[in-house]
Amino acid sequence: MSRVSVPYHMKGTVALQVGDMRNSQGRPGVQVIDVTFPSTKPFELQEIMFKNYYTAFLSIRVRQDTSMHTPAKWVTCLRNYCLMPDPHSEEGAQEYVSLFKHQMLCDMARVLELRLILRQPSPLWLSFTVEELQVYQEGPKSPSMTFPKWLSHPAPCEQPTPLLEGLPDPGRVSSEVQQMWALTEMIRASQTSTRIGRFDVDGCYDLNLLSYT
């Protein structure tokens, strides 16, 4: 299904910690990221995609637009989704994750704002966050392309100019060219990824030193 990326604005990460931030020893284990969509109307959320960076659990709260004049409330749509099965070890720590509409606890129509609540209970990691966040809404159902006018309203048939002597019939030529094009498309579509096995270039394997890039 098609999807369209929604531009968002990510407010700075807020770390939640009990007690005085300056004096306490440990690192915060909860971070909250607010994601707003200033330039878009309330939309239906299709997918959230991001790259994890050492976050163990993710909760998402959503604020939706209500039609009545009640103020919009925050609703939890994802509760404690586990990204790292063992918070102390590297498993799942830098994986790419997609969360879809059907995994959410509530209906995701008319989304105004998202709040990502990241939790990392292990004290071993220096920092944790999510990166490369992308939010998608559903793309248009049928491609609404406008055809150029000449395609939808073809010009009335003109009398073709009389053929010069000795030239082949244009109708036959065009059908043959079409057949050739179909053949090349077929070959291009069935290209394999096997290598030919040559390691030299035109029989020459005289090398420089190895490159470091």
Added chain:
Amino acid sequence: MLQEESDLSLIIAHIVQKLKSSNLYAQLERQAWISLQRPEIKLESLKEDIKEFFKITGWEKKLQNAVYSELSVFPLPSHPAAPPEHLKEPLVYMRKAQGSWEKRILKSLNSMCSELSIPLARKRPVGEQKELLSKWNEMGTDEPDLSLFRPVYAPKDFLEVLINLRNPNYENGDSLSFRTHLGLIQVPLKVKDIPELKEFFVELSLNTGQLGIDDSTQVPPELFENEHVRIGQKVLAEEDSAAAQQYVRQGSPTALRAELWALILNISSQPEDALYYEQLKTNVIQHDLLVDSLIYKDVKLTASNDDYYFVFEDYLYQVLLCFSRDTSVLGHFAYNSASPPKSYIRGKLGLEEYAVFYPPNGVIPFHGFSMYVAPLCFLYHEPFKLYQMFREMYVRFFFRLHSISSHPSGIVSLCLLFETLLQTYLPQLFYHLREIGAQPLRISFKWMVRAFSGYLATDQLLLLWDRILGYNSLEILAVLAAAVFAFRAVNLMEVTSLAAAEAVLADLSTLKVMPLLQIFLFATVT
């Protein structure tokens, strides 16, 4: 549910694309065309009739084996947004560490090249080509002057790199915490503990028959061995890769081992494969590479000095020299955290059309590399069959033993698994060895990097490699290393230096692998 279905269709599409470029696809197509002449194939039910035909004639089995092979080897396509580097290695700091390690190797190779004024690659003059062709089966008799060459690196250099591996986002401070790593490896990878290993290696448990234990002379063969051999012959007759892999977990009878391993790795010797090997041989004869001298040196230093393997010296040259010319090995770099070294044709620096990989297969051999091939020489006697088996074992297993990655079978995880097992189940021994400056990993690293080749007796080694194939994992190497330490614990508790500890563990050739593994996993009181 929707997500799982789309994942499944992605996996299926991926495997279909891979198989389309294989020989099997062409063969299946040809068979389908031929089958049209058979009377039972009717036009109305063409698809079902051809499928039935494939099932009866065994082609479906071959396809099943090919799909199973793809699933075991290639990691499944992960998230669509993940870049190709992510598939090689998901953790960024490990990719960087592997990159800088490779750079060091390249620098070393380049400096060897400039110091000795020997080109990286050289086209052989016709006279030399003829000479090499005539001496192809006895390259061991050649005694070139290799004194100036030195191996590019040895396992202990690689160990130093792994010891210095650090996650920048990890609490690496000096203060002791509940997760301080007392061993040499300092990265927090997930490794299995003994309850998980017991579940994983359930076929090795005390009440399951094992070759290596239940085929000893004191045990009457009617109890286990005869039945096991009979089942093995049946598995071979069925030609089913998955069944063979399951069977081999209890060990493989010596007579059936060569065929069983070929079935598990889905290697069937077609005439095209023999031709491909001949083509590689031609490449070896035409071009002389610096890497060839490294291979010669390695074989002379390791396999030729080994009591069991010196007879196979000529085979080793024939396999390893061809291996370094084989560009099909480049395919495994898609899931290997390492990358092949690149170079340019002389005079065309920077032009992409003249970029080549060096060596052609992208693998630079290190000290001990030839020991990966040596045990296979006992099983396969035709050079091209031996070559195919070695190549497949390398791109499935052995490459993980000398590249930095977070894979559960990668050498970093194996080292951590070894140290964790030792620390958890033999804490006194671990503490004692640490106190005398003999970190256990310093002794066991070389065993694991070579997959114990050259350290165990060959029949024991082959029993161990049966289990590597059967479980499609190298974790058994770490478990065996810990089991060896457990076995010699009493002697090790009395040593007072690293050298003495090395001496206690110097000779493993009398060890029986399967009883050690069984006792360590299933019979140690924890």
